[in-house]
Amino acid sequence: xxxxxxxxxxxxxxxxKKIKNLKSSEAASIKTWSRDSxxxxxxxxxxxxxxxxxxxxxxxxxxxxxxxxxxxxSPTRKFVKHGGKMQRELEKxxxxxxxxxxx
Numbered sequence: 001x002x003x004x005x006x007x008x009x010x011x012x013x014x015x016x017k018k019i020k021n022l023k024s025s026e027a028a029s030i031k032t033w034s035r036d037s038x039x040x041x042x043x044x045x046x047x048x049x050x051x052x053x054x055x056x057x058x059x060x061x062x063x064x065x066x067x068x069x070x071x072x073x074s075p076t077r078k079f080v081k082h083g084g085k086m087q088r089e090l091e092k093x094x095x096x097x098x099x100x101x102x103x
Contacts, residue, residue, distance in 0.1 A: 009038035009040060009067070010036070010037065010038060011037045011038055011040050012032070012034040012037045014034075015032055015034055015037055016040075016042070018032075019046060022046070028047075029046075029047040029049045029058060030046060030047070031048075031049045031051075031056060032048055032049065032050055032051065032070065033051045034070065035050060035051070035070050035071030035074065036069055036070075036071060037069065037070050038067065038068070038069055038070075039061055039066050039067065039068055039069070039070065040066070041066055043061045044063055044066070045062075046061050047059070047061070048061065050070050050071065050073065050074035051074070052074045052075060052076045053076050057073070057074040057075075059073045059074060
C-alpha cells in the first residue's frame with residue numbers, strides 16, 4: 001500500500017537537516033540507514049551512502065530517481081547463479097568453439 005497523497009512523501013527529518021548543512025559542491029557523501037525515505041527534489045546532485053544491512057552502497061541522485069525510495073538503489077541480497085554442475089557444463093560447451101563443418 002502506498003502513502004496517502006494528502007500526507008505527501010516521507011523523508012527522514014535528520015536526512016533533510018544533513019542536506020541543508022552540506023553544500024552540493026562538496027564531494028562528501030551523506031551516510032544514512034534510512035532506506036525508506038523518498039527521494040525529494042532537494043536531494044538531486046547529492047551522493048548518499050545507503051546501508052544495505054552489511055555495508056554502505058554509494059548512490060548518486062539524479063532527476064529520474066525523484067519519487068523512489070533510497071533502499072531501491074541499495075540491494076540487500078546478492079544474486080548467485082542458478083544451476084550448479086549442469087549449468088557449468090552448459091557454459092563450458094557454449095564457450096568451446098564449434099568444430100568447422102566440411103562440405
